[in-house]
Amino acid sequence: MMYLNLFHRSESGEKAAIVRRQQKIVHARGLKTTMFLQYAELFDDVCLAQAIEDRKQFGDEIALGLHKMAGPGMEECVHGNNSFWLFPKNRKREVLARVLERYREVIGESPRSLACYHLDASSNEILRELSPETETVVGGCFEEGVRVYHGCNNSWYLFNEGMPWSPWYPSKTHSLRPAADAADACGLLAVPHLVRDMSLAYEDRDDFWASHPPNVMRGLGNTGSFCPYDLNLVDQYRMQERFNGGMSYYNSFVSAGWLGYNKNIEVPPVVAWELYGKLLDYLARLKADGQLLDLTLSEYGDWFRSNRPLGAVPSEVYWAKEMLYGSGKHYLWYLDPSHRVLVDTDQGGSIGDYRPYVGRVPVATGPDTPHREMGSYPYIIQSQHRTGFSTHHRDGSRTTLYLTRGTETVDLARSRTKCRCLDRGDDATRIVLAPAVVRFEDGVEFSVATTLAFHPGGRILVSRTLSGPPDEVLHCREWFKGAHGFTEYSEDLHDIRLDAGAGPVDFEYLGRSWSGTGAVAAEIPAVHTRIELAPESGRLSCSGVEEGYLFNPYFALYLDYEVRTGETFQTWITSKSTK
Amino acid sequence: MDYLEINKVDKRCPVCFSRENDVLLLHDGDGNYWCTHCSFTGTAGEIHASYHDLQKRFHGILRRLTMEDQLKM
Numbered sequence: 001m002m003y004l005n006l007f008h009r010s011e012s013g014e015k016a017a018i019v020r021r022q023q024k025i026v027h028a029r030g031l032k033t034t035m036f037l038q039y040a041e042l043f044d045d046v047c048l049a050q051a052i053e054d055r056k057q058f059g060d061e062i063a064l065g066l067h068k069m070a071g072p073g074m075e076e077c078v079h080g081n082n083s084f085w086l087f088p089k090n091r092k093r094e095v096l097a098r099v100l101e102r103y104r105e106v107i108g109e110s111p112r113s114l115a116c117y118h119l120d121a122s123s124n125e126i127l128r129e130l131s132p133e134t135e136t137v138v139g140g141c142f143e144e145g146v147r148v149y150h151g152c153n154n155s156w157y158l159f160n161e162g163m164p165w166s167p168w169y170p171s172k173t174h175s176l177r178p179a180a181d182a183a184d185a186c187g188l189l190a191v192p193h194l195v196r197d198m199s200l201a202y203e204d205r206d207d208f209w210a211s212h213p214p215n216v217m218r219g220l221g222n223t224g225s226f227c228p229y230d231l232n233l234v235d236q237y238r239m240q241e242r243f244n245g246g247m248s249y250y251n252s253f254v255s256a257g258w259l260g261y262n263k264n265i266e267v268p269p270v271v272a273w274e275l276y277g278k279l280l281d282y283l284a285r286l287k288a289d290g291q292l293l294d295l296t297l298s299e300y301g302d303w304f305r306s307n308r309p310l311g312a313v314p315s316e317v318y319w320a321k322e323m324l325y326g327s328g329k330h331y332l333w334y335l336d337p338s339h340r341v342l343v344d345t346d347q348g349g350s351i352g353d354y355r356p357y358v359g360r361v362p363v364a365t366g367p368d369t370p371h372r373e374m375g376s377y378p379y380i381i382q383s384q385h386r387t388g389f390s391t392h393h394r395d396g397s398r399t400t401l402y403l404t405r406g407t408e409t410v411d412l413a414r415s416r417t418k419c420r421c422l423d424r425g426d427d428a429t430r431i432v433l434a435p436a437v438v439r440f441e442d443g444v445e446f447s448v449a450t451t452l453a454f455h456p457g458g459r460i461l462v463s464r465t466l467s468g469p470p471d472e473v474l475h476c477r478e479w480f481k482g483a484h485g486f487t488e489y490s491e492d493l494h495d496i497r498l499d500a501g502a503g504p505v506d507f508e509y510l511g512r513s514w515s516g517t518g519a520v521a522a523e524i525p526a527v528h529t530r531i532e533l534a535p536e537s538g539r540l541s542c543s544g545v546e547e548g549y550l551f552n553p554y555f556a557l558y559l560d561y562e563v564r565t566g567e568t569f570q571t572w573i574t575s576k577s578t579k
Numbered sequence: 580m581d582y583l584e585i586n587k588v589d590k591r592c593p594v595c596f597s598r599e600n601d602v603l604l605l606h607d608g609d610g611n612y613w614c615t616h617c618s619f620t621g622t623a624g625e626i627h628a629s630y631h632d633l634q635k636r637f638h639g640i641l642r643r644l645t646m647e648d649q650l651k652m
């Protein structure tokens with residue numbers, strides 16, 4: 001079953017008529033909405049009467065929106081800043097108290113749901129304090145960050161990378177990190193602002209590729225009023241039900257500005273209306289077929305808390321298949337309270353994005369915090385921002401396997417493969433990749449069959465089986481290269497300590513290396529995480545750690561195995577908290 | 580003057596857009612556009628032709644992929 005939320009938010013002036021029309025076309029299809037009233041419209045009698053009537057007639061929910069900081073007395077409080085999560089904490093409290101007071105005055109009760117582009121840890125804390133009746137929030141825009149910032153000509157200061165793609169229980173210390181347990185949870189349930197294309201959210205500007213037809217138009221993903229991509233994305237999310245206990249989540253949150261003349265869309269609004277209508281038609285058809293249930297946000301929150309209470313669903317996965325470019329690439333996303341991992345099957349099964357939730361990095365945004373606008377959860381690997389596969393000087397953050405035969409070394413990330421099987425076992429989630437073929441210069445081919453098993457507690461077991469000409473022995477290096485960060489620029493790595501087994505040494509950007517005979521590790525205080533590579537099986541010949549330098553600002557861990565064709569070798573990649 | 584110009588619809592620089600950056604073009608009201616971020620200059624027709632070229636990377640733009648299709652991918 002797919003659970004659907006349709007979100008609209010109130011507007012004044014010319015846009016009010018657009019919102020009214022949005023409501024009508026949703027209701028005409030037998031669907032309901034959650035209407036997020038913004039502060040300015042809490043003084044608009046017509047808007048309020050319409051929202052109350054829609055609630056009565058269609059079962060809509062009236063909720064609170066924090067996207068627009070306008071209305072009586074607001075300007076002298078916010079001074080032009082519309083970004084609630086970027087206020088200092090005392091201002092957040094002042095603004096929210098004012099908005100809630102008016103909301104209660106005109107609606108007669110506290111909102112059960114609230115929406116913002118991003119709600120940081122301090123916003124959630126204040127919300128819980130001032131409005132304990134508010135239980136479900138739209139709390140972040142999946143993977144909006146560096147690419148969207150650049151795409152808006154370096155002017156969009158919304159950094160939400162490293163978060164769950166589907167509903168989650170935010171932790172107290174970082175709103176984008178899923179809580180590990182009740183003590184860690186802030187008390188809210190959050191859903192993403194839109195659902196995104198899980199291939200292009202990694203590779204591309206993810207604001208284009210989402211459950212928002214006019215945003216797809218902004219990315220030129222439509223041909224006039226023909227845009228099968230909008231429906232393809234719905235079906236890709238429906239496909240995830242097979243891997244996540246029969247449930248998927250979808251929402252759409254198109255604001256009025258996208259359905260009038262918009263500066264970032266070069267076709268008339270009639271096309272946006274038509275595509276929005278076609279998306280709604282499809283959702284209504286799924287509902288009629290019994291494959292989709294539309295709920296308000298608070299209804300969905302109630303359902304989720306009852307059916308998926310905190311801790312009941314230990315992990316989530318997403319099997320992404322790229323559609324728009326027609327590449328058919330597979331990406332596998334895995335998430336649990338210890339980490340979020342992206343596996344890039346097009347690079348032999350390399351990890352392309354790694355967020356070590358286990359470190360529980362505390363982040364709140366605002367000018368009164370050291371993080372200022374940076375609300376993302378930090379990565380240790382981000383191969384799009386931080387080089388990944390080597391094309392110029394050196395490689396960047398990623399994992400891979402190097403295979404050496406004689407004097408020739410081949411990088412497994414050159415070999416494209418796909419996910420063959422996704423097994424959601426009780427002990428672990430296993431991603432089984434089709435064998436990746438490696439060809440050496442003399443034409444001799446080998447294949448590497450990789451399985452990644454995600455065990456609880458931040459442990460990944462990477463199993464590789466080598467096939468090829470009998471009795472050949474290859475030197476295989478399991479490689480983990482990382483650096484903590486938020487953006488494409490490097491952070492200060494001085495605090496990192498590297499350990500090849502003889503005790504930790506400080507990272508000093510001197511390009512040194514140390515070898516060992518067993519497990520190797522890097523301790524990264526900035527993210528409270530220790531990353532370890534340890535052999536599980538296979539003939540380990542050597543291990544090592546490498547310290548980068550300023551033109552190569554990473555650490556690298558490796559394990560070397562001697563592998564005969566037909567043999568399997570296994571490596572644990574483990575992240576542990578250093579707190 | 581095209582329909583969009585009559586309706587005062589802005590256009591984004593196709594060169595900047597090819598780098599995934601939305602930069603609005605300025606225009607002289609006589610059909611000539613220029614970019615403040617790069618050296619692009621052009622007419623409305625040239626701009627729309629460039630958009631069309633950019634869409635050529637989307638090989639799947641016309642393909643409806645049902646869930647059953649995607650399961651087979």
